Amino acid sequence: MSVSGSLREPALAKRHRIGQLFEWACCGSTWFGMVVLSLLLLSIGWKAMAWPIPDADAVDRAAATKTDAKANALLSPRPLSTRFLTSYDSRVPQKAGIKAALWGSLWLLVFVTITTVPVGVGAAVYLEEYSNEGRWKRIIQVNLSNLAGVPSIVYGILGLTVFVRMFGLFGHDGKVLDFNLGFAMLSIPLPFERSVISGALTLSLLVLPTVIVAAQEALRAVPSSIRTASYALGATQWQTIRHQVLPAAMPGIMTGVILSLSRAMGETAPLIMIGALTYLAKCPGKIDSLSAVWQHPTGLLEAPFDVFTSLPIQIFNWVSRAQPEYDHLAAAGIMVLLVVLMMMNTAAILIRNRFQRRTQW
Amino acid sequence: MTIMQSFSELMHQRQQRETVKRSRLVETETEVSKLDVNNLNFFYGEKQALFDVSMTVPERSVTAFIGPSGCGKSTFLRTLNRMNDIIEGTRLTGKVTLEGQDIYAPEVDVVALRKRVGMVFQKSTPFPKSIFDNVAYGPKIAGQRNQKELQGIVEQSLKRAALWDEVKDRMQDSALALSGGQQQRLCIARALATNPDVLLMDEPASALDPASTARIEDLIFELKQNYTIVIVTHNMQQAARISDWTAFFFQGYLIEKDRTQKLFTTPKKKQTEDYITGRFG
């Protein structure tokens, strides 16, 4: 931006300086997020890699209790270790792990997916493809954007009242519905109490608006010529959607769904509301490994109605404990949670990239 | 008037070609009407797009619609299989009958109608699926599950669309890998596979190179032995080459419809003459 010759003007030079400053300020703001992100990851990673340095008192206490070598061998050398992934929570920080939380989160993920995907995609198809009911579409659309702005904790209250307590309809002790499936009994407690299913349904309601909006965008990206061509061949509306529109929109829908689900996996507040925060040393349905599924498959039927904890809940649990060791455990838990979320996001991005390369209408 | 002369030359060439081809056919002298349109008015919201159009489309012939862009010819074509139903806010008065049945009667099933009145679009619209699945789509959704039958239908349709020899060894390849002209013939094959009696074509060759266009035109010529074909084209030479009847649309009105030869050599209306001699449009 050199100003030369007769075009030189002192006032203009000043304006250029202001402009330059402004650009730097904007650029700095943009990098601010980057800086915070790296600071956050580095500091938490650093905490996750080592236990706090014990102060003199603690060393004395440890010497006084004389922990023998055998007991020491059971302790993790670092907060983030393989033992961390395979043990339950414990009163001894060095023995604590997130096994229960990992399995709890997995169960939540499964049930949220099962409930959200069909309903969310169905709603999006209704809104995008059957839009001739203009009034309903408008009402639902406005409602969706409002729902997306409702704080997650309010969904927690809804879940608490509707799923956990079921309006108190089933009295103080509740009721159990037993179904004999031939090979096993399926017992459904009513109300659902503080179970996996309550948590999953609550999270489903929470992410449904985002799933619907994402699926709508994917459907909108399908060129209308495909629909017209299908109708011209004598296809009904559902046949057109089922055979042409949905397959074409599927990658986009999946990307949106996975991103929404990863958001659900990080949600804490609604699950705290429905009472998922307790000390827990077991996995839902007592299934703690793939072989356990094989050994007692009925656990799969019990798990949805069992108590649970999840990764963010376990992290919050550790954050709110006093000893400094738990801070480091929480950091380790956060690293695990972030890795899980990162994996889901990577999957979404991979699907998106593949889709973009493949589709040239 | 050189343009008129060039048209009559074209007519002459065409007649020669037709006599060669028709020597193989049994010529029916009487024209049977397939589609009848009476006093059709069409509206997009408040805006009227077609004014009081009436015409008959004879069976087993090629009828071409010509006219400047925006004259309503495509809109009119789409009223013949109710494709305009998909567009919101459209309205229509008047009557369209297919073999005497009013296609806008309340009890008519649009899906059944579109199975009998197929359509091919300006831009080829292959589904992002294999060649086979594209052609088999129509019969499949109509309930044809038998794989043998499907294969037979696909093969015949592709043969009729003069595409079979080019694709028979790669039926499972993506339809999107075909060239533009091949894609358009695939779309014609796909339309034929649902076994329609009427085939509507909306500028089917306008996006193609001259060689592909010629192939499509030959194909249309072949197809009229079995199908009633209605084609919209912005290319007057094309209309003159392939159609038996030509209708000229202007600003939403049907100005004139006649035997192609008559319309191009001795148009009755001044506007028609102006258009085909290139004074406007």
Next chain:
Amino acid sequence: MSVAQQSPSILVKNSGSLTRRFSWTRAREQVIRLVLFLCGALSLLTTAGIIAVLFNEAIYSFSGTAFFQTVSITDFLFDTVWAPQHPDKPRFGILPLLCGTFVIAGLGGIIGLPIGLASAIYLSEYAKPKMRRIVKPVLEILAGIPTVVYGYFALVFVTPYLLRPIFQTWLGISVDIFNAMSAGIVVGVMIIPTVCSLSEDALRAVPRGLREAGYALGSTKFDVSLKVVVPAALSGILASFLLAIARAIGETMAVTIAAGQQPRLTLNPFRGMETMTAYIVNISLGDTEAGSMEYKSLYAVALSLFVITLSMNVLAQWVLKRFREVYE
């Protein structure tokens, strides 16, 4: 390529009536349409459920006494003490909770809104495509980090390593372990992606012609960005601010962890405060008996929260619609 001789099955014309007949295909179409409609209507049911639950426990109960049937609404809105656990004389003045909520949301806004807007201006007006390709994913990651992580970051790093050295050691202002400032800072970081992506959309929607017209009048890039493009995109930017603040108000975990649990009516950001959301979490952590006043107060607070965030969302949509400049 003669077709005339060709055979049979597909030459048989499907003629006959076009009239609708009952068929399973047609019946199935109707059923599917209904099912899909119900999927869409579920979102309406969710809203209705939220409103019904909050109404029933807070305003007027059909099966017992609701919160506002016991506590007068003036006490709720104007009493300055929130002490629901007090054994003899519990007091339910929401002001301290509102204060905590708005101080933290305000701090978050002071940090997040300008930074978010400046990044949006940079991305839309200055940045090269390569830069955008780096920055956009980073913002997406920031947006995807669970709020519990931000809370942890505030409590374990921001307060001891940023706030205390600066304010307590240098300036001599005492900083509580739990304080509104640290919560405000992380809430500010949290809303940056929201502000940035929504504002950027609005800025990019400003037609190029408007910018060119600005340059043609002898404006610098700074003039064009700040005096032409930003005003033209003002409705979108305002809407993004409103949505971001609504998000900050509804934010739960970070403020629960970082700001503490004392309902306190103060503007000092270095003291601990309790927000509405944190109160709800803390009540549900304890063993509060269903049906007690404390339990019901949770619904009253949630109702206030719902009303505030909903009105901000509605306002944002109204701003977008009302002040949208239509460019052709």
